Amino acid sequence: MDNDRVVLHVEDDDAAAYLFRVALEEANIRAVVYRVSDGEQALAFLHHRHPYEHAPRPCVAIIDLNLPRVDGWTVLTEVQKDSIPAIVVTTSSVRSDRTRALSVGAVAYVVKSNSFDDFVREVKTAFAIHLPDWPQMHQESMTIP
Structure with missing residues (x-):
């Protein structure tokens, strides 16, 4: 497995996790x-x-802010301590959440859209701008129990 291509996706909602994989x-x-x-x-x-x-x-870590057990803000802070780029993908379109996430160190903030095409475009843009050397054209997926 090539560690240069590993994504940690932190998402409690199965449907949202599936849509993210499809968006990739x-x-x-x-x-x-x-x-x-x-x-x-x-x-x-x-x-x-x-x-x-x-x-x-x-x-790269893809982090939802609204998580059970330990919130996404705490996860985002820990990811930054390890110098791992983080993209926040959340339902919150509140400007203060976006500002806070970017100030904590997220490289991008993507709002889960009602339009799948818009969501795909946002994900693609986040990777293209903030992770420009990211390889394309193939994907594997693993869910950790």
Whole structure:
């Protein structure tokens, strides 16, 4: 597995996680996606705690802000400590959330849109602008229990 292409996707909603994977495919973004469903699992993944002792280091984290157990803000802060670029993908279109996320260190802030085409365009733009060397054209996906 190529660690240069590893995405940690932190999303508690199965439908939203599925749509993100489809958006990557539609945007021709190549990635091995590891998905965890709450903030506590994300921190365990990042710090190689059980059951993620052998988890690869992600080169980007996709973080929902509204997570169970540990919120997305805490996850975003931890990701920044590890110098991993983070893209916030959330339902919140509140300007103060966007400002806060970018000030904490997110490289992009994508609002989950009612339009799938708009969402794909936003994801593609976030990767193109903030991760310009990201390879395209192939995707694998893994869900971590």
